[in-house]
Amino acid sequence: MKMLDTAAFRLEPWQRELIHTAAIVNGGLETDEHSDSTPHILWWGGAYSELLSMCVDKIRGELIIADSDPRRLRKSAAMMDNARSVRLMTLSDLSRDANVIEPLLQGALLRDIDGYIALEEKLRFGVERSPAVSDGWASRILMDFTLNRVDAEDEKQVLGEAFRALNVTGCVVCAVLVSDEPLTSHHTVRSAPAGAPLRLPSETAVIAAFEQAGFHGITFHWSPTAASAIDRIGDAEVRMCTVKAYKGKQGPCWELGQAVIYRGPWLEVHDDDGHAYRRGERVAVCAKTYDLMMRAPYQGAFLGLRSMNEPPLGQAAPFDCNTPALRDPKVTKGLAPFQGAQAAACCSTESGCC
Numbered sequence: 001m002k003m004l005d006t007a008a009f010r011l012e013p014w015q016r017e018l019i020h021t022a023a024i025v026n027g028g029l030e031t032d033e034h035s036d037s038t039p040h041i042l043w044w045g046g047a048y049s050e051l052l053s054m055c056v057d058k059i060r061g062e063l064i065i066a067d068s069d070p071r072r073l074r075k076s077a078a079m080m081d082n083a084r085s086v087r088l089m090t091l092s093d094l095s096r097d098a099n100v101i102e103p104l105l106q107g108a109l110l111r112d113i114d115g116y117i118a119l120e121e122k123l124r125f126g127v128e129r130s131p132a133v134s135d136g137w138a139s140r141i142l143m144d145f146t147l148n149r150v151d152a153e154d155e156k157q158v159l160g161e162a163f164r165a166l167n168v169t170g171c172v173v174c175a176v177l178v179s180d181e182p183l184t185s186h187h188t189v190r191s192a193p194a195g196a197p198l199r200l201p202s203e204t205a206v207i208a209a210f211e212q213a214g215f216h217g218i219t220f221h222w223s224p225t226a227a228s229a230i231d232r233i234g235d236a237e238v239r240m241c242t243v244k245a246y247k248g249k250q251g252p253c254w255e256l257g258q259a260v261i262y263r264g265p266w267l268e269v270h271d272d273d274g275h276a277y278r279r280g281e282r283v284a285v286c287a288k289t290y291d292l293m294m295r296a297p298y299q300g301a302f303l304g305l306r307s308m309n310e311p312p313l314g315q316a317a318p319f320d321c322n323t324p325a326l327r328d329p330k331v332t333k334g335l336a337p338f339q340g341a342q343a344a345a346c347c348s349t350e351s352g353c354c
Helices: 002-008 014-032 052-060 071-076 098-104 113-130 152-165 203-212 289-292
Strands: 040-044 062-067 084-087 138-144 165-179 216-221 231-233 236-247 258-263 268-270 276-278 281-284 302-305
Touching: 014 052, 014 138, 014 165, 014 236, 052 138, 062 236, 071 084, 098 113, 113 276, 138 152, 152 165, 152 203, 152 289, 165 203, 203 216, 203 236, 203 276, 258 289, 276 281, 281 289, 289 302
Parallel strands: 040 062, 040 138, 062 084, 138 165
Antiparallel strands: 165 236, 216 236, 231 236, 258 281, 258 302, 268 276
């Protein structure tokens, strides 16, 4: 065992794993520094753990810190002078800002049902006009154990709100505690921050939740020491991990004569739309899928081949799902016309092929 590995095992399990999570978060924040556009970062969960303090020096651009707990917001605001703190009405909802709702309640008179309806309409309009986090605002969302702090019935709303708040190429980085077996009740985890017991979803349940929310490129990141659980509850082992997931696979499919070749090492892989890529084969893809394969988290796994006769996107025909799975090399070399283009998109939302 290496000296660094030995030193890591001397730390408390929680702190040991949190250091690894911070390294992943900081790696992404460093990437943002080289972006052509200003990063918009949403830190969801306030200063629940020490993660924010371990990453604060790497944060650039615009930052929103959101939580329903005012104490955690005050703690996090003290670390970042340029951050905008947002107190959420509930942790699972990024639309309702308490700072917007509270002034609307002042002077409200509820003497009858008509007064209640009027107030309800006033609050609805206020939330729609000034949501806590606007649609598509965030380029990166950092979830500070947010999924562990909400009930199972709120998990779908949390990930739906994350999807809504991300821009079309945005990324979620989610620090989360997971169990290797299902646990039905909330539990206190050794060395976790003080507070209410936590919900501990299983490893497979977390991935399934991100898939159902519409994300792609979903990846588990484990530390080198993650084989040693940070806690045990009955027969279930609890581990800390980081889940990264991306937005952007939704939308129309256009034919530009493009292809990708999977480099390996696996014999065959599948993306979140069900496309299969066999090692070394020239697979026909639509423009949307081609763009996805050329950026994170797939960047470097595929060789991208564009057609010499590629038309402007505005003049492209819909990608035909009857296009052969393999692209003829003559198409990318400009020696053969695109095959399978047709007037109507068979890659529509209704067909569900992409």
